[in-house]
Amino acid sequence: MKDLDAAGLDCLAALADERSFERAAETLAITQSAVSQRLRSLEAQVGQLLVVRSRPLRLTEPGKRLLRFARQLHALRAEVVRELGVRGTSAERLPIAVNADSLATWVLPALDPLVQRGLREGFGLELVVDDQDFTHDWLRQGEVLGCVTTVKQALRGCVAQPLGVMRYLAVASPAFIAQALPHGLRATEVSQLPFVVFNRKDDTQQQWVRQALGLRAARLNARYVPSSEAYVHAVRRGWGIGVAPELQVRAQLASGELVALRPEVQVEVALYWHQWKLGAESEQVELGAGPPALLDQIGQALAEGARTALQP
Incomplete structure (x- = not known):
């Protein structure tokens, strides 16, 4: 051919x-x-x-x-x-897939220095958002060059590195707790309580209920809010119980706007960065010829940001 x-x-x-x-x-x-x-x-x-x-x-x-x-x-x-310093050319699209909770918390600060430099050097970055269990599908299908995912094993032709752990807590507003949970959270009543859920792919609430109450297949009264920021707003307004990243609700917990339900129960989600190995990039890294290539720099920036924000 x-x-x-x-x-x-x-x-x-x-x-x-x-x-x-x-x-x-x-x-x-x-x-x-x-x-x-x-x-x-x-x-x-x-x-x-x-x-x-x-x-x-x-x-x-x-x-x-x-x-x-x-x-x-x-x-x-x-x-x-980038290496040739060519100006006036259209920016190439570098798509990566990330989960919504990471995007709402630590990904933007991690990538900001690289993106700001990219404005001057003429390369583009596109963030594709999906559930952390499904971002890997975008990589496998060729839609993106890298992804933040819960999948540990790298595809053939890819490399993977651990980023850290996001810890999720069940939280609710004080008004909701006073109205819906006057006697505390009981396993026999959980199916009647509204839970705020990100989307139909999201099973974080089921994981928390399983750990906290020992219920393996609870039928939850779900209220879907498919936005990480709006999700927290909905919980603050008393829409129901939310299971959100501790990193995202830390300030609201400190101010009393939200209260953690059974704070000793935490859902831990381990995240990994996967990227395709590109021939020129791997040779550059191995030979130490100049700075890492763009995709490697994206991975390094995410790893550094994750070390600051996530649990090891």
Whole structure:
């Protein structure tokens, strides 16, 4: 097989990002016809269908494998542009997946110095948000170059390092406790109590109930609030019991706005950073030739931020 067409790979990545030919064409500043032509050329080159023309469109399994390569190519391109000091070029997109609670607490401070420098050096960063148990799927499918996840084992072609542990506490407002829990939290009444839940992927509340009350399959009265910041606001307003990162509710606990329920019971979530190994990056690190590449710098920044914010 000849070298894969870079323009076709760019089209594939744009289609994966935008999920439509029209928006992909706008992103690439070309016509829809040109997007279709480049995609067909790439499909003919590999001899496989890469995109299912549905609404929204989706990538086939061969398409996802090629997308991983396209993302890595973009990262290497961004690295070369940085090393050469080329100005006036469009910033390459460096996507990483993080969980919402980390984004709401320690990730932004950890990445801030790198992003501020990136404004001057011309590289882009995109944060994709999902549950910590599912961010790894984005990496495996080639959608992102790295992820913060609860998965410990690295994929082939990736490296992983531990970041630390986020500790979750059950909290509620004093008014909610006075109204709904006048006699304390009882296992026989837990199904009648409202729990604030992030989304349907979130099982942190079930884990806490299992540890605190010994109930393995409790049916919780869930109120879904799919935003880390709004989640805490909802608990403060008395919407129900929340199970939130201690790091996020520390100030509210200190001020008395929130009260911890059975503070000795904590759900511990171990987090890891995974990233693809890119050939140029690994050689650079091993030979000590200059500063680490961009993806490695992102990993280092997250590791340093996690050491400050998370439990070892």
